[in-house]
Amino acid sequence: MHELIERARPVRLVIFDVDGVLTDGRLSYSSHPDAPEKEQSKVFHSRDGLGMKLLMQAGLEIGIITARSSLAVARRMADLGVPHVHQGQQDKLATYQNMIEHLALSHEQVAYMGDDIIDLPVLRRVGFAATVADASEFMQSHCHFVSKHHSGQGAARELCEFILNAQGRWDETLAYFLR
Amino acid sequence: MHELIERARPVRLVIFDVDGVLTDGRLSYSSHPDAPEKEQSKVFHSRDGLGMKLLMQAGLEIGIITARSSLAVARRMADLGVPHVHQGQQDKLATYQNMIEHLALSHEQVAYMGDDIIDLPVLRRVGFAATVADASEFMQSHCHFVSKHHSGQGAARELCEFILNAQGRWDETLAYFLR
Amino acid sequence: MHELIERARPVRLVIFDVDGVLTDGRLSYSSHPDAPEKEQSKVFHSRDGLGMKLLMQAGLEIGIITARSSLAVARRMADLGVPHVHQGQQDKLATYQNMIEHLALSHEQVAYMGDDIIDLPVLRRVGFAATVADASEFMQSHCHFVSKHHSGQGAARELCEFILNAQGRWDETLAYFLR
Amino acid sequence: MHELIERARPVRLVIFDVDGVLTDGRLSYSSHPDAPEKEQSKVFHSRDGLGMKLLMQAGLEIGIITARSSLAVARRMADLGVPHVHQGQQDKLATYQNMIEHLALSHEQVAYMGDDIIDLPVLRRVGFAATVADASEFMQSHCHFVSKHHSGQGAARELCEFILNAQGRWDETLAYFLR
DSSP, rough: OHHHHHHTTTTEEEEEEEIIIOOOOOOEEEOOOOSSSEEEEEEEEHHHHHHHHHHHHTTOOOEEEOSSSSSSHHHHHHHHSEEEEEEOOOOOHHHHHHHHHHOOOOOGGEEEOOOOOOOOOOHHTTTEEETTTOHHHHHTTTOOOEEEEEETTTTHHHHHHHHHHHHTTTHHHHHHHHH | OOHHHHHHHOOEEEEEOIIISSOEEEEEEEEOTTTTTTEEEEEEEHHHHHHHHHHTTTEEEEEEOOOOOHHHHHHHHHTTTEEEEOOOOOOHHHHHHHHHHHOOOOOGEEEEOSSSSSGGHHHTTTTEEEEETOOOOHHTTTTTTEOOTTTTTTHHHHHHHHHHHTTTOHHHHHHHEEE | HHHHHHHTTTOEEEEEEEIIISSEEEEEEEEOSSSSEEEEEEEEEEEHHHHHHHHTTOOOOOEEEEOOOHHHHHHHHHTTOEEEEOOOSSHHHHHHHHHHHHHHHOOGEEEOOOOOOGGGHHTTTTSSSOOTTTHHHHHHHTEEEEEOOOOOTTHHHHHHHHHHHTTTHHHHHHHHHHH | OOOHHHHHOOOEEEEOOOIISOOOEEEEEEOOOOOOEEEEEEEEHHHHHHHHHHHTTOOOOOEEEOOOOHHHHHHHHEEEEHHEOOOOOOHHHHHHHHHHTTOOOOOOGEEEESGGGGGHHHHHHHEEEEEESSSSSSHHHHSEEOOOOOOTTTHHHHHHHHHHHHHHHHHHHHHHHOO
């Protein structure tokens, strides 16, 4: 636990995978001829959204890297004001390397939350590797942090609170709401 | 338990948060270009709806306060005949204070059910503070009542029945259906 | 158990409530201006559907009585070929009495599956009163049969198989598929 | 376990049922007058999709046989590049026999995953019969393999990994992602 807190302290950028992390991994396809050919909707969680907003208000950078691409994700990220949105990235490692170069960050300053083996190349490099309660044992064995909540049901929120806590910023966040 | 019943007795107004209380907190975003930019649908529970109707039939006031705003919520509340619908309220405390002033009620006469830290300013003031089974331990520690049911799956119904029971009105409600 | 089998033997008509029995009770409201004002979709289960078909193939009558009304329910029932579809029935008892009069059946020849107190007037009259695993303890105490499966996830199928079994028809049903 | 691995070794074709296997069995019907009369959407899982892709990359054949028919299924299968898509098949056994004849395979070279009794005629013939955690005990007693994951939530992925493991191909798959 102490080591985990040490890993969370230097984090300046938190990156989330989308399907299976910010959502529960379900992909909804429509039978309506006028609907987009690929998935029609994505389901996010209100508590995860508030966690991401609190991270940004505390001055951290937030982004997503996802292999798929949909208008639903673009709309959710616009709602939350997430600045670094990378959809349709088959090579997540290359995208990650561009991101940290652009933001002038080292691996130790990045947390990444992913749920499946295509996330492994990034998870093996970041200082804080996180996954979700419903990821496989194999995935969990490759990560520093495993959420108690399932994907799409508070896993991302848990990571946000853990980092704010480790950086000593959670109490000031709560103070505002306990006014 | 006895103290909780005492708290429920004077309640004349029951206010619900929407996302994470009347729904399970999931926010559905569409990828359809013609769909509204924000969430396209909200999922409520039939048993919660009946509980809210029974509260109103027993003469209590019911309302909602939510930070978000959607046509889905307006439609659900119209279906149920809920009179006090306040959407798009970033400052829930101010909205709450206007409501009780308008209805000439004191804090002791209000029950509020919320699930996240933005509900704390109101929860800390009302006479009967309620939250859901899936809220964080921190939230639960700030509330008098924690439902056994999860959000969007009967948590609101449980609160409605508890209040009707505490006020000695549940038996007459049942009598009608046991005819 | 023996008494329950005796109750299932004379059943010639099986009536299902919809919300909270054939569905899990969730009501989906759309935010799309062009969508119907009330719920836009209903979610049924494939295994429940097959159970209902097998009941009909065995010669039993099937119907639904629901207080709400939607095109989604009409479409599902048409798909399954269910003949007795009664939507928008605020007074379920009156509808039930018309049904058994029309079919010339006695209370003992009817099974009804419901989940909430508005179903009590019918449940208290039929020979075989059934409810779902997620109904309240109060509801379960008023029924002869409580499914192990939750509403919308196999509760109806369980009732169908129980009745076919009690009437000695399940083995011939299986024989076809074990060919 | 050893026998199960022996059964998985010769498998060259893996066939999935759709409803209750690749989905959780829920059938969504719309109330929108302009929507298709039958189900409007199907919900698949991202981790199942990756498992199916990995099977195909390892050189195995993949297909589906389903009694229903929808554009949603056609779209999902096109996304994944699944070549053998058989919808609207009331007689699954005949379709299965055509498939293995066309691909010149024996029963021992086929794995089939199904969840309900209409899958029994095929399940009783293939060399590797698989079902899901939420199938009935009766169904499970007729299958060699029962997934730990529920339908629509990783059951198909589990089968894919089991077969790749049994055939000694999983380590090379992982090696790519552990680069």
